[in-house]
Amino acid sequence: MGRPLTITEKIIQNHAGNETIAPGDIVNARVDIALGNDITAPIAIKEFEAIGTSHVFDRKKIALVPDHFVPNKDILSAKQAKMLREFAKKFDIENYFECGEAGVEHALLPEKGIVLPGDLVVGADSHTCTYGALGAFATGVGSTDLAYAFAFGELWLKVPESIKVIFEGKPKKWVSGKDLVLYLIGQIGVEGANYMALEFAGSTFKHLGMSDRFTISNMAIEAGAKSGIFEPDEITEDYVKNRAKRDYTFYKSDEGAEYAKVLKFDAESINPQVAFPHLPENSIDINEASAKNIKIDQSVIGSCTNGRIEDLRIAAGVLRGKKIAKYSRLIVIPATPDIYRMAEKEGLIDIFMDAGAVVSTPTCGPCLGGYMGILADGERAISSTNRNFKGRMGDVTSEVYLANPAVCAASAILGKIAGPDEVS
């Protein structure tokens, strides 16, 4: 027996084939899924061509998801999407998703069972860390990295140290994974976990579902982390068992595994959070945020962070029978076609439209200031997305406030930042 390992070290060791590994080691790790989107894959495809190889490492282990500017917003983005399509055709890429099947990549791949527990996933998108929710090691890389992975099916990785983050207790009503992760980032800062793996644990997660775990892992990058992982359990098993089309492995951290830090939080004392411009670490309690009487022009509910069916159900619960404030906009974006269909069958789309919302087809769209909801100068948005950097959703003088879907829905109704209890 070697030294006790964290779940992250175990997955990397297994994929690197090294007998022992330690934080700081640089290894070549085998990749189970290599992912690119319509912004990052075009550069990867060019670099792949520059390598001069005639084939990809495995047509079944590459995922190409046009989601950022799709359906194409303009000619230039259409050209980028075309590059993905042609590459997919040329190499018969199994997991290529044409507009209509495509959704926001980090909601789509877990939903389709393409990423699974125990996998090592690299994606040319910083929110690739989302799949940590499944007990996979998943990390964001660049386009050149992706080109290399396309060619060789492996990639250099530095073994990260881990920070263990424990949440204990049953969360209050309206408190979701989004609030816990915004609270955490508020505590440790946007650089608090730079280069490190976050490992989430504690009794709180028995009270929350997979969608909350996805939201938490998704925002690990907003603390600078390389990854954000959960040990898989029966909740994970329930989620993956009917989606997986191949074997998967549940890894667990060993007793006595070493952590750079162990942080413990009492989830029962945490209220819904709102992160103020222009960093995700500027999170404060909803009561405090509401008291500031901040008028908003737009509310966005969607994205890889909070565009899942559970998020839409929560938002619809707040909006049912209500209208959004005059001169304000509400944009709802189901993250995948399946989520869209479910929302329609459950009557959620009607609730949103009756309230005055516009419901978009799946896309990253406004989250990154791409299209479908860009802000004018001086405008303010509250958004269930993941970043509130300066100019993130539009003009450099616009502002983005991050919150959970219930808070975004309540704020749309009142035209100001508000908690869901203020409208019920």
Added chain:
Amino acid sequence: MIFSGKVFKFGDNIDTDAIIPARYLNDSSDENLIKHCMEDADESFPSKVSKGDFIAAGNNFGCGSSREHAPRAIKVSGVPVVIAKSFARIFYRNAFNIGLFILEADTDGMDNGDMLEIDTDTGEIKNKTKNTSVKAKPIPKFMSELVNAGGLIAYAKKKIKEGRK
């Protein structure tokens, strides 16, 4: 290698949206990246930067998105080295992969327009304007091998040549 030039100084948490805003990511051509490099942090940067100039910043430079357009925009704008107190992980990785030098050093003593001389082999950064000098953290061995090989793609080509292993 030794580089000299003037420095453009930025603060903490310069994110990838500030380096190259997403509204321009429908085009990854060099011309487009040069035209909008650092635009949301300093609108005048694209018109003022000259080949050989440096960027210096505070903590967490390049945080946010994985877009490789960010280090590429800086590199194709003619900036050979970025110095910051710390870098966000994906930006750091991307920079080495594409052959942009990244140095972690104390940048507090550097101001806009200071003339610097940087030795990327020793990590010595001389501030000619202020007559001071700081030392950058050593670049990890693997990373310097990668840069010396000409980046990850050059390294990959070599690998193909030697037969896929």
